[in-house]
Amino acid sequence: MIEQVDVLVVGGGINGAGIARDAAGRGMSVVLCERDDLASHTSSASTKLIHGGLRYLEQFEFALVGKALAEREVLLRAAPHIIWPLRFVLPHQPHLRPAWMIRIGLFLYDHLGRGRRTLPGSRRIRFSKHVAGEPLRDEFHVGFVYSDAWVQDARLVVLNAMDASRRGAEILTHTRCISAKRDGTEWIVELESEKEGRRTIRARALVNATGPWASSFLDDVAHVKHDHALRLIKGSHIVVPKLFEHRYAYIFQQPDRRIVFAIPYERDFTLIGTTDIEYRADPAHPAIDAEETSYLCEAANRYFKRSLAPADVVWSYSGVRPLLEDKSGNASEVTRDYHIELDQNGPPLLNVFGGKLTTYRKLSEEAVDLLGPALGNPQPAWTGTGHALPGGGEFDIDALLADVRADRPWLPEDLAWRLVHSYGTHARDLLGEASGLEALGPHFGGGLYRAEVDYLVRHEWATQVEDILWRRSKLGLRLVPAEVERLARYLDEKKIATSA
Template identity: 80%
Template structure:
């Protein structure tokens, strides 16, 4: 039997799930297929910021920065449990950028795109009187502080997929799009599950949200001629033991005029990134190079008292950004804006080129503003003022945390904090009627228990240890190899989903 849908989305990164969510919310029937796990590539390998991109002002990308700053406010409302404000400190080095330039840039940043409604504005600080000065080398006397936001990037993808599924979309993970054939009455698409089973879907419109593989999809799967090209740029990060004891992040100017962030990470660590390196390898498996490690360590050592070496690194990750080719000389100067390309030579095909994490919702909205009318759908955009994403129903996360802890005093402060900042109000569903840790089932390592694993399998498409330890959480930083194997063995015996990755949702 051939299934019929309005829109088939190929790609389970942030843009794909955002488009699926917007489409189903406008009353269209939607399927999404993802070859691997949700957010398994670019969308889980970001610097994990919801920000306008201060450095893009030097490239005169005012429209992009304004759009991103406006989106920052929308996303803070949509998912306050996984997105929260973060203050950034920029130590001043006069020989890199004069003070007037930084002041002007921050003034623009505070006000572009109506972006600062709830966050405090920028100001100048002296390090002798500010908590962030203690970690810096003696030559730094003054700097600036401004606001942006932090996000658990892979969880943002999963929550959008959950909301899309809650509204009626069908989400299929570990399902490859083998072929897409354009016919007079729509697209005939063949999907292949992980076990080799094949399934045919008939779609009125096709969305190519395959990220780094967007051009390849057009060439090898849809067989559609195009003149678009992507520039693949690798961004790498390192994680080291915590380098400072406060909640601020740092933004460091480099001699090559790039910037590197140092961000509090998972409570006990510091995240340093990112690099910008042109990339020609397999986008599925980018790996940090020794040169990138040296670059990030040197970037930190120019500013911090504590000096880093490669021996301090506890984890690295790299991602490939599919940026819209604009003939820029340096990888760091390629635009982070996006292009939505619609092929109307028959049933519509919409391809996403470029983009950044912060603007995914706006990208999705614009995509449906184009695509929906082609399908006879005139429903207006809706996601900017929609109810929060799953778990985001309480804006006061500290009050929610207090409630969870007071009603379950047997939870450690660390575990309660992690559950609330991962699942929000759904932490209560996950914990259920448990009256102690013993009610949470098998303990796999760190603070991961069977109840959470089962929740992730049933409601968040997790199938493997990597999905849980490195995307649904970052508990991989605290797991020993025997713990990983025990979790893997448990998941291998759990038969909780059908061939095409359909799951039960709360």
């Protein structure tokens, strides 16, 4: 039997999940397929920021920065459990950028995108009188502080997929699109699942949201001619034991004029990144190299009193950004803006090239604005106001945490904090009627109990250890090998029980 849908989205990163959510919310029948796990590539390998991109002002990307800053406000309201404000400290080095230039940039940053609204503005600080000065080397005396936001990037993807599913979309992970061809007014698409084998779908429109594979998808799967080239840029990050106790993040200027962030991470660590390097290998398997690790350690050592060495790194990750080729000579100067193209030489094909995490919702809205008329769907855009992501909404996250702890005084503070900041109001669903830790089932380590694993398998498409420990959470930083193996055995047992 051949199934028929309005829209088939190929790619389970942030753009694919966002487009699926938007289209489903406008009443379209939607299937999304992803050959691996949701957010298994670029969308889980970001610097974890919802930001305008302060450094893009130097490249005169005012429209992109303004759009991203406006989106920052929308996303803070939609998902306060996984996105929260973060203050950034920029130590001043006069020989890199003069103070007047930084002040002008921060003034623009405060006021682009319809203004700050909820976040405090930028200001100059003296490190002798500010907590952010304590870990810095003595040569730094003044700096600037400004606002942006932090996000659990892979969870943002999952929440969009959950909302799409709630609105009728079918989400297929570990399902590869092996062929797509136009046939009259529809696409005939062949999917291949690791679990269920081959499946044929007829779709009125096809969305290519395959990220680093956007060009190769057109060449090798859809066999559609195009003239767009992607420039693949590898960005790598390192994680080290925390370098400071306060809750501020840092943005460091480098002699090569690149920017490196040092960000509080998972309460006990510091995240340092990123690099910008041309990448020509397989986008599925990027990895940090020794030169990048040394670069990031040296970047931190220019500013912090405490010296870092590669041996201090407890984890690292790399992602490949699929940026639209704009002939920039420097990899860090390639535009982070996106390009959406609707090909109507037959049934519609919508291609997504480039983009950044912060602007995914706007990209998705613009994509479905194009698809709607092509499919005879007049429904207006809807994701911009009043529609929270699952577990989110316009509430005070600290008040929610206090309520959860008041209802369950047996819940350890660290565990309660993590559950609320991962699941929001859905933390109550995960905990259910449990009256003590023992009711959550066996403990796998690091605060991960069976109840949470079962929730992730049942509601969030988690099937493998990596899905749980490195995308739905970052508990891989805390579990020892024996605990990881115990979790793997449990997941294997669940798979066997499900298929029996």
